[in-house]
Amino acid sequence: MLDWPIRIVRRDRPLARMRYLSPLMAIVLMMLTGMLIFLALGRDPAEGFYTFFIRPISSLYGFGELLLKATPLMLCGIGLAIGFRANVWNIGAEGQFMLGAAGATGVALTFPNLPAFLLLPLMVVSGALAGMAWGAIPAWLKTRFNANEILVSLMLVYVAGFLVSWLVFSPWRDPMGFGFPQTEMLSSAALLPRILPGTRLNIAIFLAIALVAITWIVLQHTAIGFRLRVTGRSRSAAGYAGFSIQRAVWIGLLCGGGAAGIAGMTEVAGPMGQLTDKIALGYGFAAIIVAFLGRLHPLGVLLASLLMALLFLGGEQVQQHMNLPKSISMVFQGLLLFYLLGADLLVNYRLKWNG
Amino acid sequence: MKLGMRRAAIAAIAVLGFGGMAAHAQPDVKVGFVYVSPLGEAGWSYQHELGRQALEAALGDQVETRYVDNVSEGADAERVIREFASSGHDLVIATSFGYMNYVERVSQEFPDVQFLHATGYKDGANFANYNARFYEGRYLTGVIAGHMSETETLGYVAAVPIPEVVQGINAFTRGARSVNPDIEVRVIWTNSWYDPGREREAANTLLAQGADVLTHHTDSTAVVQAVEDSDRTAWGVGYHSDMSEFGPETHLTATTHHWGDYYIDVVESVIEGTYAPSNLWGGHAEGMIDIAPLNDAVPADVAAEIEDLQASMRDGEFHPFTGPVVNQAGEVLLEEGAVMSDSDLNQMNYFVEGVASEFPN
Incomplete structure (x- = not known):
């Protein structure tokens, strides 16, 4: 038998502090590896680093773009983190996002003459309800038939895509749009007010931060948060304590769906200004990385959403200004996850040299 | 704190010896292309890329082109278009229908930049559309x-x-x-x-x-x-x-589809200062099809x-x-x-x- 020089041995006690330091280590390692990649591509690594990580946010406009891109990631990520804490694996935030976008658009198209102070809250509520409804399907199938929520929520993403396509191709198609799959542009009352002149940033960022704060308080300081945590750690313990696992499933999927639905609303009422079949840009999937990178902790989710947004922005800029492929963004995301998982392994295990 | 971070970052770059400022001949015109799909070896965006390459080959040092591919027709497109407009590009060419409303918005904010948009139906003072028969x-x-x-x-x-x-x-x-x-x-x-x-x-x-x-x-x-x-x-x-x-x-x-001659015509007229935005739906007569x-x-x-x-x-x-x-x-x-x-x-x-x-x- 081959004798490896290194073995992986479980630590007697996990390195508690490292649990929170490992994302930072992963980020540093990702950046260092990134510099090596720029070097391997024959480019000045300092220029690559600047263009990827600094240039996108080196102006007020860029800073606004970062927060704008982070908003839906933050919203989807915080919703997912609630469920993930209770071991409820909602992979379908992307579809819940699309339903939220459609729900909000439906209200905006039905009541075009409402003033903004009524219309916008109504759109947020309908977006949230539509997202929750989409999340309720896997929750119901899970609690009623024990159907796997990972598969159901994921498959519903594709159903949501077809639903939105149908809406923009048929009932909601802009009659003046030459047949293209899009609704008409929403009235100005249905658009979220912008908060930084010269940028696209709108008040949705405050909504996202507020939801993060509320989630933090609820998770850390209420019985519901405690029950979710216990359910996530050990189902049998939760059962002994009389905590309902079914309720955790409902809470996880409804919170995830609702938050993703609000994110969909902020996209149509924000930078899009209309519903098209291109509404979803992968926020719901990227938010899974955000939730784990943020250690399922609200503050962590907030920071992780900013980092993920920066990775998207940086990829565009290295292509625009250095003629490097935009897909380098995906390489950075992959590196980040790789190092994070590696660092997490070392939190619980250590390397032992043989001999 | 943000300003402080920015200063620190800029200082760090100076220390690292950021060398992006190397002087080279300035082109007459800078053009930014936005493509909807990855380039691949065939297809819609690929034909536009052939057009971009023809433009570079024809005008040499007079033109500098950049592109971003795989830009979804969602909210990200506006950022890519604006980034081109705000970083010294004279002409931004957005090659898919779904960019239309974003091009319209950005073109209104950058009156000195010219915008071309493929296959839409809107236009403006510095915003023309083009399509092929x-x-x-x-x-x-x-x-x-x-x-x-x-x-x-x-x-x-x-x-x-x-x-x-x-x-x-x-x-x-x-x-x-x-x-x-x-x-x-x-x-x-x-x-x-x-x-x-x-x-x-x-x-x-x-x-x-x-x-x-x-x-x-x-x-x-x-x-x-x-x-x-x-x-x-x-x-x-x-x-x-x-x-x-x-x-x-x-x-x-x-x-x-053949976009190269059209791109060359437009950029030549921009260099000569005779460019005036006008919509074009070209076919065999214009060499587009x-x-x-x-x-x-x-x-x-x-x-x-x-x-x-x-x-x-x-x-x-x-x-x-x-x-x-x-x-x-x-x-x-x-x-x-x-x-x-x-x-x-x-x-x-x-x-x-x-x-x-x-x-x-």
Whole structure:
């Protein structure tokens, strides 16, 4: 038998502090590896680093773009983190996002003459309800038939895509749009007010931060948060304590769906200004990385959403200004996850040299 | 704190010896291209990329071009367009329909930058749109298909029922029926511009229904490949690019797009200071539309007929939608001899006689 020089041995006690330091280590390692990649591509690594990580946010406009891109990631990520804490694996935030976008658009198209102070809250509520409804399907199938929520929520993403396509191709198609799959542009009352002149940033960022704060308080300081945590750690313990696992499933999927639905609303009422079949840009999937990178902790989710947004922005800029492929963004995301998982392994295990 | 971080970052870069400021000859014009899909080896964006390369080759040091590919037609597009406009580009070329509203917004904020947008219907003071008369190529490939088909059934894999796609189906059908009035055309929709799996599945369905010439209005090469991989009793007709590489035996020809001359004209006039935004819908006459070299199996008399048709389209003597244009219900929509107006073409929402499938609503 081959004798490896290194073995992986479980630590007697996990390195508690490292649990929170490992994302930072992963980020540093990702950046260092990134510099090596720029070097391997024959480019000045300092220029690559600047263009990827600094240039996108080196102006007020860029800073606004970062927060704008982070908003839906933050919203989807915080919703997912609630469920993930209770071991409820909602992979379908992307579809819940699309339903939220459609729900909000439906209200905006039905009541075009409402003033903004009524219309916008109504759109947020309908977006949230539509997202929750989409999340309720896997929750119901899970609690009623024990159907796997990972598969159901994921498959519903594709159903949501077809639903939105149908809406923009048929009932909601802009009659003046030459047949293209899009609704008409929403009235100005249905658009979220912008908060930084010269940028696209709108008040949705405050909504996202507020939801993060509320989630933090609820998770850390209420019985519901405690029950979710216990359910996530050990189902049998939760059962002994009389905590309902079914309720955790409902809470996880409804919170995830609702938050993703609000994110969909902020996209149509924000930078899009209309519903098209291109509404979803992968926020719901990227938010899974955000939730784990943020250690399922609200503050962590907030920071992780900013980092993920920066990775998207940086990829565009290295292509625009250095003629490097935009897909380098995906390489950075992959590196980040790789190092994070590696660092997490070392939190619980250590390397032992043989001999 | 943000300012502090920025200063620290800039200082760090100075220490690291950021060398991006190296001096080199300034080009006269900087152009930024935005592409909707990854470039690949064929397809819509690939043809625009060929245009960009032709522009660089023709104007050399006078022009500097940059591009970003795979830019979704969602909210990210506006950032990419604005980044080009705000970083010293004189001309921004956005090459997909879904960028229209973003180009409109950004163009209003950057009055000194010129914007070109492909296939939309909006324009502005510094914002022009351009498009090609794809239906001209469709008509020609229809004529060839009409000659080559033995089963008298043609297949068409189409993305979404917008007027541009419908024009193509109708022109293909009219071309085929101009040489064989018994031909019928079956259409399968994929509801997606790029979905090789579904495109291939649709192609196989059409083959099973007896279609022996297949074409497509989708972005991948899947239909041409599916025909090549079948028992080779059918022919494939490509779109966007010459796809003969993907169907060496069965690729008959393709409707091909050519943007290079247009880009060169625009940029030359920008350099000379004579550029004035104007919309252009170009076809054979402008060199925007052509067909790929014909398969050796196409008889010489058919090839000669195609050459004549191309010559008459270049001269403006022949238009594929010259009356009578009859819809599926048998109603005459355009009287004999009349030529369809551009505005009617742009609102085409019906199939002509000879399309066997129902028009989707």
